[in-house]
Amino acid sequence: MIVKPTVSELLEKVGDNRYSLVIMTAKRARQLADGDPARVKAKDRSLVTVAAKEIAEGQVKKLEDENVEE
Numbered sequence: 001m002i003v004k005p006t007v008s009e010l011l012e013k014v015g016d017n018r019y020s021l022v023i024m025t026a027k028r029a030r031q032l033a034d035g036d037p038a039r040v041k042a043k044d045r046s047l048v049t050v051a052a053k054e055i056a057e058g059q060v061k062k063l064e065d066e067n068v069e070e
Contacts, residue, residue, distance in 0.1 A: 004056075005052055005053060005055075005056035007021070009056055010025075010052060010055055010056055013055055013056060013058065014055070014062055015062070020062060021055075024051075024055060024060065024062055025048060025051045025052055025055065026048075026051075028051035028054060028055070028060050029047040029048045029050070029051040032047045032050060032051060033047055038050050038054070039054050039057075039059040039060070040053045040054050040057055040059060
């Protein structure tokens with residue numbers, strides 16, 4: 001079985017940082033679980049898969065850490 005989008009495709013959107021990809025996907029999946037409407041049509045019920053599809057289609061962008069205290 002081939003899973004779409006692939007991790008390679010998602011990493012292109014995030015900037016080749018697997019940690020950032022995991023964090024983005026998890027945050028978006030939590031938002032979906034809390035009732036935020038999906039930005040893409042997906043047959044899959046898995047919130048993680050829906051979040052990944054949103055990232056792949058450019059519907060979810062990575063926010064830069066502007067307010068990080070040192």
